[in-house]
Amino acid sequence: MTIEEAVSRVRPLDAAAMRAAEKRFSDIAMPLGGLGLLQDAIIQLAGIQRKPVPIIRPRAAVIFCADNGVVAEGVTQCGQDVTATVTRNMGQGRSTMCMMAKSIDMDVFPVDIGVADKFSFKGVVDKKIRKGTENIAENAAMTRDEAIAAVKTGIELAENCAQQGFRLVCGGEMGIGNTTTSAAVTAALTGASASRVTGRGAGLSSEGLRKKMQAVEKSLAVNRPNPDDPIDVISKVGGLDIAGLTGFYLGAAACGLPIVLDGVITCTAALAAVRLCPLVADYLIAAHCSEEPASALLLQELGKKAFITAGMHLGEGTGAAAGIALLDLALAPYREMPTFDEIGVEAYKPLK
Structure with a gap:
């Protein structure tokens, strides 16, 4: 499709x-x-x-894993190699999301859409577009063709979920540096300032947060993404995980599948999908409001209210898993x- x-x-x-x-x-x-x-x-x-x-079993989580060249700007606490490590753990069912999903009887499919390391891990779906993105503070993250390929990959994975009989899906992500790219995409799509949409991610210091805001501001100035063209925005200041999630949400809606959103990165992709097709918003269910500052803005842009405000900011789809557990509870009565x-x-x- x-x-x-x-x-x-x-x-x-x-x-x-x-x-x-x-x-x-x-x-x-x-x-x-x-x-x-x-x-x-x-x-x-x-x-x-x-x-x-409604029936929300069986359900699946598709986790898009990719690296981001913007880590060169000192915007993260850990190195890029962590992306491959966590992706491997997901393939083995050992990540936080995998353990939470197991407790609510949800299948997890980790997808390598752009991990920088070359590897073939058991349990990880190989859909690599390229080995990580460029540093958005200096260049466009990827070409437009690569962004389109990543979006189409997400659509294909949503189609696969529908064909396998899943009745509800959620998306997740793993990629060091992706709260920086999501901040840049959010700023580009909404016109909000870098200071409003940029947070500490996985525990940045105040100095690290300053560098991160500067990287977001520089990426917007250098690349000049067009806010009226979500593909342009993603290709210039986004990431392969965001592109894949955008396609996944668009494809799920096209297949008639309800989608439970996770945190700030998945909501960034959801906004891009809604800008491509406004009807996608009707298929989105907001599980939680992340601790990241852009989260509330993104939910407002999407017209959504989240079930949970618990200070979560782990990612991977963990907030979506918590939301699905609440849906199970509500459906019983x-x-x-x-x-x-x-x-x-x-x-x-x-x-x-």
Whole structure:
């Protein structure tokens, strides 16, 4: 599926299924709106899956792993080699995300879309576009053709998930330096200042944060990304993980799959996908608001409210996993709870 084909296949939500889900919530024996944002998400899931009782098993997490040349600017606490190490651990099921996903019965597929090291690790899907990106403070991250190839790879992986029968997906990422690239992409797409969207990532000092902000500012000045062209933005100041996630979200929506978002990097990609196809927003469910400063801005741009505000900023899809666990909890009473009529109690009525 090409980018254009994916855009053309995204459908509006099914209004009849959503009305049926709303009625189910008004009928079952609980206070009106008692499950808050989780209730809203279940109604959204009904609209996405086009049936009143959504099914979110089996589910899959696709984790895009890639290196970023901007680490040369001193924007990270650790070296680029950590990307390959964590990618290998993911392939072995030993990362934080893998362990969290196992606890909620979710499959994890780590994808090498741009790790700098040349390797072939068991359990890692090889979709490498190139060995890491250029230093965005000096040059464009990648060519436009490479960015398009990465987006198309994400679309292909979403199609694979649909073909394998997964009913819900989430995206994750791994790549040292990717909170810098996500800050640059967010600034380019929203017009926000570098100081507003740049955070400490994996524990930067104040001096490190200053260097990171300077790198973001320089990348925007050097590359002049076009905010009206998400592919241009990603190719100039983004990363291969962001490009892959952008395609993954676009492809999932085209295949009718609900998407649970993770933190700031995945939300950056989600905004790029929505700029390519506004209807994608209807397929996005926000799990948590990351500790990174750009997170709240991105959720606002996407028109989303997150279930969880827990100060998380680990990435990899861990916040999405936590959100999916909450959806499981909310779906239990939605499916099984008796109605007011069945227990002989007068139903709650909306107050004016």
